[in-house]
Amino acid sequence: METRPEPKSDTAGTRDTKETRCDTRLDIEDCDKIADRFKIESLPTVVFLRGGIDREHECAPRVETGGAQFGAIFAYSLKQACNEAELETIRLFGEDEEKTADSEELHTAAAKMRTSSEELRRLALSPMESLDRFVQRQTREERGLPQIDGELPFDVSNHEAAHTAVAMSMLRRMRDAIGAFASSANGEFAPRIASLLDSDIRHFFAGDGDSEGLVTSTLGQLAELQGILLKLQQEDARVVQDSTPLIEHAANIVDLDGEEDPNIRREKLKFLLKRYAGQTVRAWVDYLFGVLLSTEGHAELTKINPYMAEETCDESMALVTNAMLRANRMGHTNRCIGACIQMEKLLKSMQKMTTQARLDSLSSLTPKLTQTSQDLAKLLTCGRHYVDEAEGEMFYNPRFMVFEFVWNILLRKKQVQIVMNLRESVKHGRSKVKQMINGSNAYELNVFDVGLSPYVLRNVRGLKRW
Secondary structure: OEEEOOOOOOOOOOEOOOOEOOEEEOOOOOOHHHHHHOOOOOOOOEOOEOOOOOHHHEOOOOEOOOHHHHHHHHHHHHHHHOOHHHHHHHHHOOOOOOOOOOHHHHHHHHHHHOOOHHHHHHHHHOOOHHHHHHEEEEOOOOOOOOOOOOOOOOOOOOOHHHHOHHHHHHHHHHHHHHHHHHHHHHOOOEEEEOOOOHHHHHHHHHOOOOHHHHHHHHHHHHHHHHHHHHHHHHHHHHHHHHHHHHHHHHHHOOOOOOOOOHHHHHHHHHHHHHHHOOOOOOOOHHHHHHHHHOOOHHHHHHHHOOOOOHHHHHHHHHHHHHHHHHHHHHHHHHHHHHHHHHHHHHHHHHHOOOHHHHHHOHHHHHHHHHHHHHHHHHHHOOOOOOOEEEOOEEEEOHHHHHHHHHHOOOOOHHHHHHHHHHHHHHHOOOOOOOOOOOHHHHHHHHHHHHOOOOOOEOOOOOEEEO
């Protein structure tokens, strides 16, 4: 006779604060009196007892069969033996028959959560692209600004100190830098809120035209924009909330009903019982998000669930990617709403000012309002700079995506370029030093840079890792 009051093997039991559960395995050759008392007539036989160790304490139908039907009969009897609290525990652990969906049901549920190709493209490349009608891009000339001269505003080349190698290199770098800046700035199409362009702001402070109507119209546009942003945020929150339990369940699913091989079915049932007894772990959401960082995603998942099909793995990663992109957009939507509120407050305060007060505040409020309009427009036109599109497919490095998700940011183009430049230098064995001024997340980004390495891995529908 072997008794285990605590989980030690696949026949293990569990403890709680109210009563002790233990599983006892008996060899009837050694325990003939007990076998006679319980009238054991066939092997294997499983007896469920509660509250004592006599026949009157049997609390569920016996299991008196082996073979392919053993698992189903055992599960039925186990449920009959359980009280409501214990059944709830089984349900929470995903072993309840109603909770253990098969692979086909999982794919059907995943299909309902799947993002359209158009929306996936928008999420991956430009999360706020659907709000582009609120933004207008203008050249320097359209903004009433002169072209920037690409030449240095001074010439010190004839100075005696300008002939050293260091001095000439510095001057050359300065000429190249100002030339590159001028070329970029002169050709830039700067985003502005369509209802409040730089020229509109100048007319407002000058009192030209219907300045009051301009402010009223802009406030109406901001109210409409905030309403759309809130709806977008609610939709993203719904998808993330609905997909999170589905992702976790997909990673832990073990299909018993569809398994015809009795030996494999027995091994699956043994695995589920070990999991229920706490001897093996269930895949958790944080782990699944982290799997995106691995070059062996399916292998990492099968360490937790060896019976996870590759198709199910792809579905899970599709849901993870979708949830991560949408969660990131929720954070960006918050920033857009905050910029809307800030601009709205500024316009309302200016609306209360007299014409003379506006003129007196022209030098301070004009750049402030222009900057506010520019900040909101830039947020609405932010894009992802590590996703490449080619031949109808999009390629990305998931480490950038995970980094954005963890820190709730969208990486700037320059940040991505520096990381890629560092990676290429490491790849070819070259030294590289970069000065990075990234505000509060400078240290974290540098740590991230060092850990980035190139790899190729097939990813989920529509997006591929590079």
